[in-house]
Amino acid sequence: MPAPLSHALSLLNSVFGLPAFRGAQEEIVEHVAGGGNCLVLMPTGGGKSLCYQLPSLLREGCGIVVSPLIALMRDQVAGLTEAGVKAAVLNSTLSWEEAAAVEQRLIAGDIDLLYVAPERLLTPRCLALLGRARIALFAIDEAHCVSQWGHDFRPEYIGLSAIAERFPNVPRIALTATADELTRQEIVDRLGLAHAPRFVASFDRPNIKYEIVAKQNAQTQLKAFISERHAGDAGIVYCLSRAKVEDTAAALNRAGIPALPYHAGLDANLRTRHQDRFINEDGIVMVATVAFGMGIDKPDVRFVAHLDLPKSIEAYYQETGRAGRDGKPSSAWMAYGLSDIVQQRRMIDESEGTEAFKRVSIGKLDALVGLAETAECRRSRLLQYFGETLKAARCGNCDNCQSPPQVRDGKVIAQKLLSCAYRTGQRFGAMHLIDVLVGRLTERVKQFGHDGLSVFGIGRELNERQWRSALRQLVAMGYLQSDNEAFGALKLTETARGVLKGETEISLREEPAQRPSRTRSRRGDLASSPSAAGDTALLGRLRAWRSEVARRHGVPAYVVLHDATIDGIASIRPRTPEQLRSIPGIGDKKLESYGHDLIALVNAEGN
Known part of the structure; x- marks a missing residue:
């Protein structure tokens, strides 16, 4: 050597x-x-x-x-x-x-x-x-x-x-x-x-489960996700606006989930206090704009949730990557809807960037929307964006692998939807188009005489949720786009012509009726069970000792010792300095500083 x-x-x-x-x-x-x-x-x-x-x-x-x-x-x-x-x-x-x-x-x-x-x-x-x-x-x-x-x-x-x-x-x-x-x-x-x-290096984070759900009632969906899958865990929830950050944090607190807001509109001292609580306390959920998270080394963030669509796959990957730094099972969950695409496209179109910058930004957004709409393995699609190929065909640790969506021939559905948008003058948004398709006689439908159109009621074979999914996918595929001059309106693109003429084949994904709330990864559960990491009494003593040392030193607990090191001590139960020194994360200085205390905790009465 x-x-x-x-x-x-x-x-x-x-x-x-x-x-x-x-x-x-x-x-x-x-x-x-x-x-x-x-x-x-x-x-x-x-x-x-x-x-x-x-x-x-x-x-x-x-x-x-x-x-x-x-x-x-x-x-x-x-x-x-x-x-x-x-x-x-x-x-x-x-x-x-x-x-x-x-x-x-x-x-x-x-x-x-x-x-x-x-x-x-x-x-x-x-x-x-x-x-x-x-x-x-x-x-x-x-x-x-x-x-x-x-x-x-x-x-x-x-x-x-x-x-x-x-x-x-x-x-x-x-x-x-x-x-x-x-x-x-x-x-x-x-x-x-x-x-x-x-x-x-490989961009794969095998311990993170990727899951993207259709946005219905985002706050209700978020509360269910945290309560069922991550009760008591530390996590980050990203929202696009300051108002949504405040509202979501308040809703989580009302549901008994300890949450703190973080955005640039808060007093700097309050932001610092919230950040310190998130880093130093267990089980805090930080609800934040994207300004939060860079530079946060907290290793035990168990989930990152998005209530709004990020700008690109790079942003999504960077933000979701704040989960599971310690290698233990973690979640990247996002609720996504048509309004997210429309909002992000409008932000790009109305920005002061050059035309070249806007083209690149739209391309990046389209790639992220493609990830959200894919029926294939999400991890494979994510890695492909960074030029990497997943070794296996499916990862086994994303929603599409664990509950594969059905894919159907969507040509007729697409033609009905595009025809509806065209015959109503390309001046209306998603909800109105769906009302016309399912034959819902609303005041607005009657006001514009759309109940007399040939497309009125031709889509009764699908329910509102299914039409929303189809409409969102057509926007993602580029056959429909938002019209900035008519707020919320959807208009046909040039590529829609081939669909209407029947020259373009269309496949649409169908959301399963119910996704399981709890699923285990086929890539291996990396979590440490009490039997693998030592008895809970010893773990409790080690974590309490670490918290006290961190408080005295004025640093986060993970700076003293990472969870993996604590788990290693509880599992190996070292009785000598040499045995303690063999555990990853215990270097010479930490052995000198903490060795006596750690061995005493292992040897404490009751072991």
Whole structure:
């Protein structure tokens, strides 16, 4: 084994308490520690942080980590400090005196890893400071933020091209959990990584179950999902508007589900308190706009729910990826309806972006709608978007695999619906079209004389829910689109002509009458049962001890020890320091700090 790699494995074990690398980590660490640049795409929970933390410890100098996420900086620095690594931050949370002290430590060579916000790094003062320091490497985290095609573009990231220009001999590693080919290329171009290798790990998160349901009464559906599948679990619920965040959080609380709102309209101190409660307490549901979640390292988020459609598959993947960082079974659940497509298309059309930007945005939205409407394995469809092929035909851990929807010839249904939209003047929305099709004599139908049309009542073979599903699928397929000039109206596209003439074959998915509320994954239940993870009494003592230590140190409980480490202790029941040291997550520093207490808890009376 080469000496540098041997040293890397030694540090991996002594500092982080891990016995071996995962996936491409070893190759990435060796490449960057040797002075190479690279782009790393690795899913949330895949171990991205080690890819720059370990090379920073292996190389001389301080690793500079560029991140836009204050919460992530705080938690990672706390975790590194617990592991005995000299880590610090430079961001807006520091006073002038605190920032000056960090700068002095950097120049003195007393910091192994320094986390810096991009806008701070690009100031003349900070660039001059870095010019005087010994820099081991630059890690640009959340690198997709540099791309205007990415789902979370941040203008301040554009200036990071200065790193390659001012520090050409310092290795650069750009990292992100999600980026399509267009975004990857812009990362490479803007950060000067044209000739650097790309390390692309599998995007598959096998512990996450993907489920997308037709939106009927979204809040009622959400409450049932949480109560039946995730009672007492921590979770995140995403809504598009601030008002919907507040309303949903209130509804969950009324149902006995502890929930907190989070959006930019709240007082900053209140947002911080809510975030801290979510991180530090068990069983809190955070209802939030998409502003929440980036940089949250909480490993035991058991579900992420969407009550509104995200903008793209990248955004969906990034947001759902906040569930199950610890590898245990988790859920990605979304309620989705026609109004979501119409709303997102209107937002794109009315945006101030260029025509090219709008075309790309519509393409990304169409890909997500395709994922929502597919009758195939959702995981397979999701991975295909990122250029990856699922090894098996079906994953066994999505709603379509566990309750396969029926698919039928939809040509006649589509022709009836498109004819109805055309004959009513392409000026009406979904509900009116359905009223006409099923022959419902409403005041509005009578007002416009649509009860006298040939299409009135020709669709009585389907109920309202089935027509809604068919209509939504035709919009997803591009045969109908919203008309921005007539609010809520649906009009035919050019491609609808082939359907009306019978030249285009149409297949429509049928929703099963009732999906099972509880299903087990055929990919293996990764949850730790009491028998697998130790008796509940010992687990209770370990978690209570961890909570007290976390409270004293002012850090989240998972920064002290992850759940997987707690479960390992309860399962192995170590009686000696050597046995405790063998458990993943127990490095030298944690053994020194907590070894005596942990062994005493295992040896406590009653075991």
